[in-house]
Amino acid sequence: MAEYIKYRVPARGVSATKGVAELIEKAEEDGVKTAWHRLLEQQPQCAFGQLGLCCRNCNMGPCRIDPFGSGPTKGVCGAGADTIVARNLLRMIAAGAAAHSDHARDVAEVFKGVAEGRLQYYRLTDVEKLKSLAETLGISTENKDEHEIARELAEVLEGEFGKPGDEPLRMLALAPKKRIKVWEKAGVIPRAIDREICECMHRTHIGVDADPVSLLLHGIRTSIADGWSGSMMATYLSDILFGTPKPIKAEANLGVLKEDYVNIIVHGHNPILSTKIVEVAMSEEMQELAKKYGAKGVNVAGMCCTGNEVLMRLGVPIAGNFLMQELAVITGAVEAIIVDYQCIMPAIVDVAQCYHTKVITTEPKAHIPGAIHIEFNAEKADEIAKEIVRIAIENYPNRPRDRVHIPKHKIEAIAGFSVEAILEALGGTLEPLINALRDGTIKGIVGIVGCNNPKVRHNHSHVTIAKELIKRDVLVVGTGCWSIAAAMDGLMSPKAVDLAGPGLKKVCETLNIPPCLHMGSCVDCSRILIALGALAEALGVDIPDLPAAGSAPEWMSEKAVSIGTYFVASGVFTHLGVVPPVMGSQKVAKILTEDVEDIVGGKFYVEPDPVKAAETIYNVIIEKRKKLGWPL
Numbered sequence: 001m002a003e004y005i006k007y008r009v010p011a012r013g014v015s016a017t018k019g020v021a022e023l024i025e026k027a028e029e030d031g032v033k034t035a036w037h038r039l040l041e042q043q044p045q046c047a048f049g050q051l052g053l054c055c056r057n058c059n060m061g062p063c064r065i066d067p068f069g070s071g072p073t074k075g076v077c078g079a080g081a082d083t084i085v086a087r088n089l090l091r092m093i094a095a096g097a098a099a100h101s102d103h104a105r106d107v108a109e110v111f112k113g114v115a116e117g118r119l120q121y122y123r124l125t126d127v128e129k130l131k132s133l134a135e136t137l138g139i140s141t142e143n144k145d146e147h148e149i150a151r152e153l154a155e156v157l158e159g160e161f162g163k164p165g166d167e168p169l170r171m172l173a174l175a176p177k178k179r180i181k182v183w184e185k186a187g188v189i190p191r192a193i194d195r196e197i198c199e200c201m202h203r204t205h206i207g208v209d210a211d212p213v214s215l216l217l218h219g220i221r222t223s224i225a226d227g228w229s230g231s232m233m234a235t236y237l238s239d240i241l242f243g244t245p246k247p248i249k250a251e252a253n254l255g256v257l258k259e260d261y262v263n264i265i266v267h268g269h270n271p272i273l274s275t276k277i278v279e280v281a282m283s284e285e286m287q288e289l290a291k292k293y294g295a296k297g298v299n300v301a302g303m304c305c306t307g308n309e310v311l312m313r314l315g316v317p318i319a320g321n322f323l324m325q326e327l328a329v330i331t332g333a334v335e336a337i338i339v340d341y342q343c344i345m346p347a348i349v350d351v352a353q354c355y356h357t358k359v360i361t362t363e364p365k366a367h368i369p370g371a372i373h374i375e376f377n378a379e380k381a382d383e384i385a386k387e388i389v390r391i392a393i394e395n396y397p398n399r400p401r402d403r404v405h406i407p408k409h410k411i412e413a414i415a416g417f418s419v420e421a422i423l424e425a426l427g428g429t430l431e432p433l434i435n436a437l438r439d440g441t442i443k444g445i446v447g448i449v450g451c452n453n454p455k456v457r458h459n460h461s462h463v464t465i466a467k468e469l470i471k472r473d474v475l476v477v478g479t480g481c482w483s484i485a486a487a488m489d490g491l492m493s494p495k496a497v498d499l500a501g502p503g504l505k506k507v508c509e510t511l512n513i514p515p516c517l518h519m520g521s522c523v524d525c526s527r528i529l530i531a532l533g534a535l536a537e538a539l540g541v542d543i544p545d546l547p548a549a550g551s552a553p554e555w556m557s558e559k560a561v562s563i564g565t566y567f568v569a570s571g572v573f574t575h576l577g578v579v580p581p582v583m584g585s586q587k588v589a590k591i592l593t594e595d596v597e598d599i600v601g602g603k604f605y606v607e608p609d610p611v612k613a614a615e616t617i618y619n620v621i622i623e624k625r626k627k628l629g630w631p632l
């Protein structure tokens with residue numbers, strides 16, 4: 001149903017990505033609202049919420065603290081600004097860590113099913129990685145077949161979620177030893193993923209932990225459980241099941257949708273279903289079926305991180321990042337958008353009702369009213385994938401041909417730079433990278449990650465920071481919606497070396513890599529941790545000593561809060577381009593941007609201006625180089 005558009009969006013200014021403006025204009029012509037329209041309707045947003053000063057943790061509230069001190073300074077229970085802000089942040093970290101880790105649990109269950117020979121549609125693809133992880137976790141692989149190793153590994157990994165006792169997480173064996181010492185000293189070694197998340201909720205219940213320092217330290221502990229175990233497990237097991245990514249060419253942006261094909265979008269995060277959809281859709285049977293319905297075939301494109309998963313392993317084109325999910329439907333050319341979980345706007349159902357698109361939810365934990373729900377079950381993966389693809393094909397004749405508009409823009413990108421792929425490009429050893437860093441050919445490495453947020457110009461900060469850094473000879477790696485933004489801007493094409501400084505350009509040309517490397521989906525921020533850990537160990541230093549930094553220029557999700565916190569916990573100087581809801585407490589803001597550095601070696605830095613942010617990040621890198629005695 002067309003809606004009354006109360007506030008018009010200045011379409012030409014809201015995005016740095018080609019094709020977005022024309023679809024926002026089309027949305028308004030079609031009477032369809034997008035996230036940008038709804039953000040305008042939300043203005044003015046609650047200042048208490050923006051400052052983190054609102055508490056709803058019990059029914060004596062909600063309580064709000066007056067940031068100017070002339071109104072209430074305490075909630076009904078007596079909690080002040082510092083407690084409330086820290087508690088709210090801890091709950092964000094808990095939710096983010098839960099999302100990543102529950103995703104890992106789902107992959108681990110499929111992995112266990114494969115190990116036990118119960119799941120016919122999945123297999124162990126990267127056996128080398130399986131063995132290497134097993135050995136790192138202390139599982140002997142000698143004289144054992146791959147399924148036996150996998151069974152033992154599955155048992156250990158199951159324990160990561162809820163093992164009893166105070167023993168550290170087993171996956172911490174992947175972290176550098178110097179880091180472990182820092183975490184031990186700070187008392188933030190995580191014991192079990194679910195336990196730390198559960199403790200976040202307990203501590204933030206009315207009348208438990210009121211000390212902002214103690215609350216934030218538990219946030220650090222929980223985030224480490226996410227980064228070094230939950231997310232790490234999702235990455236490792238996805239690689240073992242579907243293959244460790246290698247450089248692969250694909251196309252990016254909404255122009256990957258095809259006029260005469262059945263277009264299917266896979267959206268969400270988990271590769272367990274999306275990989276199957278791609279396999280089934282590309283089968284001769286489904287391609288032929290599409291022809292019977294008048295199409296030339298079936299075309300699958302990705303969105304957000306499940307898009308990244310199938311992009312980096314199968315070369316599936318990527319249609320866009322978080323803020324483009326509604327726009328894909330607004331093209332009028334998408335027969336089905338198939339979602340698993342995380343970052344799926346419930347609004348896609350409303351948008352889809354204005355066209356012919358079927359929204360198909362598949363996860364028992366992620367229903368959306370108005371969508372078709374076809375529950376996924378790994379035991380019947382291929383049958384379910386076929387049923388879903390068939391629905392999309394049968395919907396092709398319903399396409400509203402007079403309302404179809406697919407932007408022309410698409411661009412080639414190279415994705416799939418796992419740590420293993422980077423090592424392979426380097427000739428099997430970190431030495432060439434270390435030498436280039438040491439002699440200043442490359443000044444440093446920055447991991448850029450995270451979301452889109454309609455509060456800032458779409459993809460502008462993502463690409464601006466990346467360009468500002470590569471021109472200063474800083475190698476940029478990244479994940480999530482940043483990597484899609486960079487791909488759509490051409491920064492993942494070998495031609496982007498022309499935007500790099502002379503040193504980085506030389507290295508990229510020698511290795512035949514772009515200056516911005518796609519390392520995967522949100523959970524694959526764990527690959528950045530592994531890369532930094534390996535570099536630090538090879539140099540005999542700790543991660544905070546490296547000329548490296550992190551950035552989340554357009555973050556919005558709770559997962560991004562957890563990622564940012566585990567970057568800081570891992571010793572990384574971490575930039576946030578959107579102000580987090582902590583400014584209601586000077587104490588909490590100071591801990592996060594100053595004091596935490598003395599505890600774990602990393603800290604947050606908040607700067608909305610991407611050019612200024614890149615300058616500061618570069619200066620931090622130069623300071624680290626000075627301390628290492630490396631040329632500037």
Ligand code: SF4
Pocket residue numbers: 055056057058059060061062063075076077078079084205206207
């Ligand atoms: S926990 Fe305290 S501050 Fe929060 S709502 Fe209850 S009374 Fe208010």
Ligand code: SF4
Pocket residue numbers: 304305321322342343449450451452479480481482522556557559560
């Ligand atoms: S980067 Fe952010 S918006 Fe994008 S898929 Fe990940 S959590 Fe969602």
